[in-house]
Every structure is written in C-alpha cells, then in structure tokens.
Amino acid sequence: MTLPDTPEQTPLTADTVLRYHLCWKHRDLDGVMALYHPDIQYHDFFQNRVLGFDELRDYVRASLPHAAGEDIVHSDRIRVDGCTAFIQYQVTVQGGDGLVAFQSSEAITVKDGLIWRINEYATLVRRNAKGSDRSSPRPATSRLGLSPRQLSTMAQDLEHYFQRQRPYLDPELDLQQVAEASGYSRNQISYLLNQVLGQSFYRYVNQARLQHLLASLDDSCTRMPVDDLAFAAGFNSLSAFYKCFREHTGLSPKAYVKQISLRART
Structure with missing residues (x-):
C-alpha cells in the first residue's frame, strides 16, 4: 500500500506523534489507544512479537510508567519525514551493579491521522566501572511478554519492594517468596536479574x-x-x-x- 509520503504530510505526522508522546508521558492509556489505527501492527523486535490492536491495550497498560519521572530519557528530538517519525530514548533499569539501560528507537508510520505501524528496537547497554558505555550481548529473546519499558517498571517494583518490606532480613528468603510477594513470576524475575542485570538472585539479595x-x-x-x-x-x-x-x-x-x-x- 502506498501512503502519502510528501512534505505536506510531515506536519500532520508530527502532530500525531507528538500527541502520542505526550499521552505516554502523562500515562494516558485511553489517549494512547485512541491514536492507534484499527489495522495497526506493532513490531516489538526485542521480544520478536507483532501485536495487533486487540492486544495493545494490555501491552501498553503494562508498559506505561507507574509514576511521573520514570527513568525514560529522550536522546533526540522527534524527527519526521513525510508519513514516518523517528523517536530515540533510553530506558534505565534500576538494580544493577552500575547503570543498565536499553537504548531504544521507534519508527512510527501515520495513516489517516492515526498510527498505523510501529517498529521498536532496543539494545542493552551497560556502563562499566570506568564510566564508559558498552553494548552487551542481546539477552535471550524474551518469551515472557516483557518489553524494555516493562522490564524497567519491573526492576523499579522489585527495588521498591526490597526497600519498603526489607524481605532480605529473612536469611531463608528464596525466589518463590519474592515472586509471590511482588506479583511477578519466578521466570520473569530470573530473566530480569540474569539476562538484563547480569547477576543471580542471591547476589541481588546479598x-x-x-x-x-x-x-x-x-x-x-x-x-x-x-x-x-x-x-x-x-x-x-x-x-x-x-x-x-x-x-x-x-x-x-x-x-x-x-x-x-x-x-x-x-
């Protein structure tokens, strides 16, 4: 299908994508969903998944920041050319020995004033002891339904649980207890710790x-x-x-x- 990809389309695309960005920023689930085209295809290449409109409400709900000021930093302005816009941002994941983040980008295609295609890419980056960034081997493809934004939220939830409830004071604490108390599965917590933060459960607890x-x-x-x-x-x-x-x-x-x-x- 050929879309109107002319200079005249650029300001229309920019307006749609800016509204989309602000809905994410203000955690407006209904606002995000209202900007999706009924025939949208959301390609999440980190998870190797393609989501349609009916799957996106749960996906977006789980990905929205829980509170204002979550560690999502845009590394460039929104760039627009015709019917396509490009967004680059960094999602910081708390709980590692140093700074762990996903460098992410989205290519967003607009049709009839609504978002018709999204291609989202993410690369895991760890900052070493000297303060320089280095790309890490890509984590095993997540089969657990966790996007980079969801992993960031999960890491925050886990850290807040440890700070407020202090479960680590129990010398017999195990992964199953943390899973039951936090609401995440054992596999999800293990994936976050092992594949993203690069440490074991017991190292995290210690x-x-x-x-x-x-x-x-x-x-x-x-x-x-x-x-x-x-x-x-x-x-x-x-x-x-x-x-x-x-x-x-x-x-x-x-x-x-x-x-x-x-x-x-x-």
Whole structure:
C-alpha cells in the first residue's frame, strides 16, 4: 500500500506523534489507544512479537510508567519525514551493579491521522566501572511478554519492594517468596536479574543486605560487632558476607570500621 509520503504530510505526522508522546508521558492509556489505527501492527523486535490492536491495550497498560519521572530519557528530538517519525530514548533499569539501560528507537508510520505501524528496537547497554558505555550481548529473546519499558517498571517494583518490606532480613528468603510477594513470576524475575542485570538472585539479595549493614555501620549509635550486624541483616554465612563486603567496598569489615572511626575523629 502506498501512503502519502510528501512534505505536506510531515506536519500532520508530527502532530500525531507528538500527541502520542505526550499521552505516554502523562500515562494516558485511553489517549494512547485512541491514536492507534484499527489495522495497526506493532513490531516489538526485542521480544520478536507483532501485536495487533486487540492486544495493545494490555501491552501498553503494562508498559506505561507507574509514576511521573520514570527513568525514560529522550536522546533526540522527534524527527519526521513525510508519513514516518523517528523517536530515540533510553530506558534505565534500576538494580544493577552500575547503570543498565536499553537504548531504544521507534519508527512510527501515520495513516489517516492515526498510527498505523510501529517498529521498536532496543539494545542493552551497560556502563562499566570506568564510566564508559558498552553494548552487551542481546539477552535471550524474551518469551515472557516483557518489553524494555516493562522490564524497567519491573526492576523499579522489585527495588521498591526490597526497600519498603526489607524481605532480605529473612536469611531463608528464596525466589518463590519474592515472586509471590511482588506479583511477578519466578521466570520473569530470573530473566530480569540474569539476562538484563547480569547477576543471580542471591547476589541481588546479598547486595540489599550489605546496604542495610553499611547503613547500620554509619550510624554512630551502633555498637554491635560487625559479625552480629551481618546476621541481623540476613546473611546466613560469614564467608558470603565477607566476600560480598570486600567486592563492594574493596576493604575488609575491620578496615572499613577503622576508616569510619578515623573519619569521626577528624
């Protein structure tokens, strides 16, 4: 099918895509759906899926940011040529050792004032310890119905759950318990941690335990021995605690405590 792809079409396309962008920004599900053409095909190449109109309401609902200010940053202005617009943005995923993000782009085709085609691409990028970006091997194709935006939301939900409920204080915490409490499946959580954040479930949990312990050490009122603090934070093995501590701080617990003591005297 030949679409009107002339300079006169450019401002019409720009208007439609800008309204679409603002609906996403303001979490307006009905507004997003109203801009889709009845014959839309949404190609999500990260998941290797093609979605039609009837599938898109649930897809969009799960992808919309839960709150204003979610970590979606547009890296370029909307570029428009005829009936096609191009959007580039970065979706930050919280919970990794460093910055983990998806560099995403969408090619959006407009027909009769409505969005008729979307081709969405995403590449996983991790920032290394030196602060430079590097592309990571593409995660195994998600068969779990999770787009990059959904993975970002899931990571935020998981982090908020750990911050508010502090399940890591239970030394027997396992993946099944977290899945039941968070509302996500074991497979979804494993995919996020292993394929996107690049770490195991137990490493993720131990990092939360360590942050809890470090906050206790920085509290001048704390007088408990470090080993006791480790068990109170949920570690069930001192060897695991010492390994996690040194990986994160580069110091032994004894040296770290001494450093805090010296800072307090100055």
